[in-house]
Amino acid sequence: MDMIKIIKPGLLTTIQDNGRIGFQRYGIPVAGAMDDFAFRVANILVGNDEHEAVLEATFMGPIIEIGFDGFIAITGANMSPKLNEKNIHMWRSIEVHKGDQLSLSGAIEGLRTYIAFGGxxxxxxxxxxxxxxxxxxxxxxxxxxxxxxxxxxxxxxKSKAKVGRYISPGYIPRYNNNNVVRVVLGPQDDHFSPEAIETFLNSEYKITAEADRMGYRLEGPKLTHVKGPDIISDGIVSGSVQVPGHGSPIVMMADRQTTGGYTKIATVISPDLPIMAQMGPGDTVRFKKVSVEESQNILFEYEEIISNIKYRVENSFIIQETDKLYNITIKKL
Amino acid sequence: MYEKARFLPAGDKSLIIEFGDSISPEINKKIRDMYLAIEKSGLDGIIEMVPTYRSILVSYNPLNIIYEDLCHKLRELEDNLNDSGSEPAKVVEIPTIYGGDYGPDIEFVAQHNDLSVNEVIEIHSSRDYLIYMLGFTPGFPYLGGMSEKIETPRLKTPRTKIPAGSVGIAGKQTGIYPIDSPGGWQLIGRTPVKLFDPFAEPPVLLNPGDYVRFVPIDEKEYKYILKQVEENKFTVNIALLDK
Structure with missing residues (x-):
């Protein structure tokens, strides 16, 4: 059987795909990869369906014995990946063989690393x-x-992976400790005073130690409600910014519960959730308001970037000859 | 209930259709009708919907339909809602053993309300409860319509583990725990029926808009049904709602 064996699991390494879609009405959380971009690109690099399951490693990566001949790709946070003690590239398809040892260490930039396996x-x-x-x-x-x-x-x-697939350096995200993420106000922004909304949009919030796959509790200027902090429970999405009675926002993430009774001042737009996913306790975030229309245009650009990456991966590759690197483009004649 | 539903954006990929700001059977019915109308319409780009007490969360793909167009289509569906389309509500019978180790708080509930244990059982099992929504944990039904005569506040210190199937009371609400979980509800009984099975299709027994009826059983029946449930031989009784 083709498999991998976990030698050391790291801090929190789980299998994730794009989540349990269509079951929220039964009260079942979606889960799925926290960083949609790194997750999908990892799959694209090894020729998988974009939404195939991968490993998501958190903060401290795993050591894995490879039990198959094929390809892997590593994206997301930089955990200094090594194959048989030698450094390997991230954001590329990497050929592996039975008996190889893949080792990741602590994240030096970002928080979550994705490992996709061809097939x-x-x-x-x-x-x-x-x-x-x-x-x-x-x-x-x-x-x-x-x-x-x-x-x-x-x-x-089942692998369709090929050698030397890569993405242009310009597409590789940098992960910072201070970021701006864009939000659409609502659904319950009318529960807050205009001053509270201004405070929310013009302050820096620090991610507390209570930050996991379910949600990030933030620390910063308190937000006061005008209509009270509780509502009759309604649905929660990935990126919902809840504000309970204590006035500190909580950004809901992949493992969030499906419904909740706290006011939601705003929603982080989905193309900016990968930025949140790569931040952890101690990092800071500011919120910038966009309209629904703008948020959907940003989403279209985001999806276009992923399409471009996919096209490039399918139609070009690199080969390395001693110290020289060649980029080969495939064109139909 | 609002005259017209409110459409509230929830980011770039979701919106909330809000029908009112209270919990009522009328709003629940409107939600049920609208949910079915959206499902039937085959509207392009709808990914999933989450009905709640007073709203529906609609997740959609803006590459298929943008916010403004979706709001417009949804308003059209709302304006054309009629009663004839909805199916009659079902009543799912939940066999329940009350008291003893299965419902350790039933005596407290009785004392708190100046009732006997038998009266608590009689009151709790004599009504049909509307399932407003599922949430909190997989398959957890938010039930409405419990008698005020058995209202009891939550435990001061929540239990760390409540067994699956436990039937409880919290304030004006009654509910059933589908999976082992922590919680602060007063436990009055337990059902051997499985409310959540991740390998079943659908994975949950109860659906929003239907009703639950608790049917008292004794320990012998409890053990018999439990065995049948474990062997996958048990099916719940479903009645039609008598109005």
């Missing part, structure tokens, strides 16, 4: 997804984070 990860789908929802012990590998000795099946025989 995908062969765990069963539960409610149409391979994503791990740890709080509900659901999906992924036995519903939990990976542990030492776990053997995870890899569908290497």
């Amino acid at each position: 995908g990860i062969g765990v069963p789908e539960i409610m149409k997804s391979k994503s791990t929802y740890v709080r509900g012990s659901l999906g992924g590998y036995n519903g939990r984070k990976l542990m030492e000795g776990d053997e995870i099946p890899i569908d290497a025989s």
